[in-house]
Amino acid sequence: MNLRDLRYVLAVAEHGHFGHAAEACGISQPTLSVQVRKLEEILGIALFERTSKTVVPTDACERLISHVRAAVAEADAILAVARSLRNPLAGRLRLGIIPTLAPYLLPLVFAPLREALPLLEVEPWEDQTLALLERLRTHDLDGALLATEVDAPDLASRPLFAEPFLAALPPDHRLAARAEVAEGELAEDILVLADGHCLRDQTLAACGRSGALGSAMRATSLSTLLNMVAAGYGTTLIPGLAAGTAQDAGIVLRPLAARTDRTIRIAWRAHFPRRAAVEAVGNVVASRLKGFAAGASMGTI
Amino acid sequence: MNLRDLRYVLAVAEHGHFGHAAEACGISQPTLSVQVRKLEEILGIALFERTSKTVVPTDACERLISHVRAAVAEADAILAVARSLRNPLAGRLRLGIIPTLAPYLLPLVFAPLREALPLLEVEPWEDQTLALLERLRTHDLDGALLATEVDAPDLASRPLFAEPFLAALPPDHRLAARAEVAEGELAEDILVLADGHCLRDQTLAACGRSGALGSAMRATSLSTLLNMVAAGYGTTLIPGLAAGTAQDAGIVLRPLAARTDRTIRIAWRAHFPRRAAVEAVGNVVASRLKGFAAGASMGTI
DNA sequence: GGGGAGGATAGACGGTATCTATGGAGACTG
DNA sequence: CAGTCTCCATAGATACCGTCTATCCTCCCC
Numbered sequence: 001m002n003l004r005d006l007r008y009v010l011a012v013a014e015h016g017h018f019g020h021a022a023e024a025c026g027i028s029q030p031t032l033s034v035q036v037r038k039l040e041e042i043l044g045i046a047l048f049e050r051t052s053k054t055v056v057p058t059d060a061c062e063r064l065i066s067h068v069r070a071a072v073a074e075a076d077a078i079l080a081v082a083r084s085l086r087n088p089l090a091g092r093l094r095l096g097i098i099p100t101l102a103p104y105l106l107p108l109v110f111a112p113l114r115e116a117l118p119l120l121e122v123e124p125w126e127d128q129t130l131a132l133l134e135r136l137r138t139h140d141l142d143g144a145l146l147a148t149e150v151d152a153p154d155l156a157s158r159p160l161f162a163e164p165f166l167a168a169l170p171p172d173h174r175l176a177a178r179a180e181v182a183e184g185e186l187a188e189d190i191l192v193l194a195d196g197h198c199l200r201d202q203t204l205a206a207c208g209r210s211g212a213l214g215s216a217m218r219a220t221s222l223s224t225l226l227n228m229v230a231a232g233y234g235t236t237l238i239p240g241l242a243a244g245t246a247q248d249a250g251i252v253l254r255p256l257a258a259r260t261d262r263t264i265r266i267a268w269r270a271h272f273p274r275r276a277a278v279e280a281v282g283n284v285v286a287s288r289l290k291g292f293a294a295g296a297s298m299g300t301i
Numbered sequence: 302m303n304l305r306d307l308r309y310v311l312a313v314a315e316h317g318h319f320g321h322a323a324e325a326c327g328i329s330q331p332t333l334s335v336q337v338r339k340l341e342e343i344l345g346i347a348l349f350e351r352t353s354k355t356v357v358p359t360d361a362c363e364r365l366i367s368h369v370r371a372a373v374a375e376a377d378a379i380l381a382v383a384r385s386l387r388n389p390l391a392g393r394l395r396l397g398i399i400p401t402l403a404p405y406l407l408p409l410v411f412a413p414l415r416e417a418l419p420l421l422e423v424e425p426w427e428d429q430t431l432a433l434l435e436r437l438r439t440h441d442l443d444g445a446l447l448a449t450e451v452d453a454p455d456l457a458s459r460p461l462f463a464e465p466f467l468a469a470l471p472p473d474h475r476l477a478a479r480a481e482v483a484e485g486e487l488a489e490d491i492l493v494l495a496d497g498h499c500l501r502d503q504t505l506a507a508c509g510r511s512g513a514l515g516s517a518m519r520a521t522s523l524s525t526l527l528n529m530v531a532a533g534y535g536t537t538l539i540p541g542l543a544a545g546t547a548q549d550a551g552i553v554l555r556p557l558a559a560r561t562d563r564t565i566r567i568a569w570r571a572h573f574p575r576r577a578a579v580e581a582v583g584n585v586v587a588s589r590l591k592g593f594a595a596g597a598s599m600g601t602i
Numbered sequence: 603g604g605g606g607a608g609g610a611t612a613g614a615c616g617g618t619a620t621c622t623a624t625g626g627a628g629a630c631t632g
Numbered sequence: 633c634a635g636t637c638t639c640c641a642t643a644g645a646t647a648c649c650g651t652c653t654a655t656c657c658t659c660c661c662c
Contacts, residue, residue, distance in 0.1 A: 003304050043383035046574030052628040056440050060386040071375035077368045082344035085361040139357050273347030332651050353659040
């Protein structure tokens, strides 16, 4: 049984005339006759009572036709919905973002995304790198904004922009008097985030610390970390996009001597069919943050 | 777009594996791959994200799949309903019956019809001959029990049994003393039904009256006519099946000298697809009334 | 790096939907 | 009452498409 034949049946029932129905279906009258006859044989019942002048649906046809209509309507719905889904730059895109980036980047890119991709519903999801990669693999996310290289055969990624690190110091810290701070100088009283945050590893690497921190406190969020620095517990590195927040908290920021930074990338499954949407989001983000590393390292975004 | 392909999509979505889905569909894996790919091209969207290890429905597929399920379910419903309608001896059969026959025949054949054709729902419809023929032509009836010849190219008919006429007399009528009555002797004070009843024309023809009856009363039903005869207003001819009712009304019945009768026929549209059902009903009726003309002319049915 | 699993591709084959041309039944008309 | 018209059915040819087997490519694992 074929959807095409079901449409033929509806046409014959509607027109009560094989010739007119055939024309409406865009086929020849013999074709219509043959196909309807064939369907009648498949179903084992007569659908129409034909005379030389009239074509009338049988009782059986009346009983069936609601199902026929429903089947054809569902088929049409499939086509209609598919058409509405055809634009890769429309629909939902679940985008993971690491916690040290999300609160500072999202306010910047929300409006540009809405403007450039009005039909794309970007659903942000905040979690640490490993969790995001896992969710990418399980199809719970479609893309992810990360600050690390992505080295996996099933995933692909593209760099979007470089985000410089800044030294974050209590106002009365001895280094606060400097115009810039060498990365290694922060090692002594460095504060870092909890395990799992890529920023933690990057901060330690930049300062030349191996990772053994003893009983040093580990903040669970960058916001907490900033408060700890502001309270004089120590120093840290912060990503450039958090500069505004840090300054608001009363923290002194200084550029780093080696201009250490991290590269923000967008990642997706290698076989993700709507790669175009991911790329488009990446383009908007990159475009919004263009020149950030050069001109905005002091917090003027 | 094809229902078959929709079933393929459901299979792939269910199994998450082209090979297993192909096996479930009874086709080869390459065929399934090609067909799904083709459907994706028709719809203009990717339905599955394939890697060497996993096959996962896309977001678009999730949005479509309810419609796919519905379409397939309706198609299955069509097949199931068609199967249940396949027996021509099952389902509704709208059967017209003329008023001078219905009240006397139906009680006789109801039980035999139920027994012989338990799945057939015979829906009786009582009206005069012309109305029944009209309703046959408009497909409002599927068959009709008539007492006249059916001479129309679009209709067919078959005789079922002969129903003898009987002279119906008031008990004190001069002819009531006879063992039998010649048809012509009734002409003088004959009472007849209203226009449109075939029994009216047959009665007049049997008595040799041309039809000009002057102010003679025209009963609107056979029941009324019998009451009029019983009250002594005149005589009439009644069909044999009404004998019991007539005698209950206190009427004297006598056989006719020439054994005049009428032939009860079943009629249907020449192209009616369930002719088998009509024939079956005809057989039951004919079988129930077999030998009626010969042995039951005195009312012993 | 060799083997295995799984999906994609290629080429051949067969079924079937479609066409045009024609047949045949029934109804209207001059 | 024959001619004609309408309309559905049939016949035969053709082209498309769904399906198969055989093979390739990719990825993963040992």
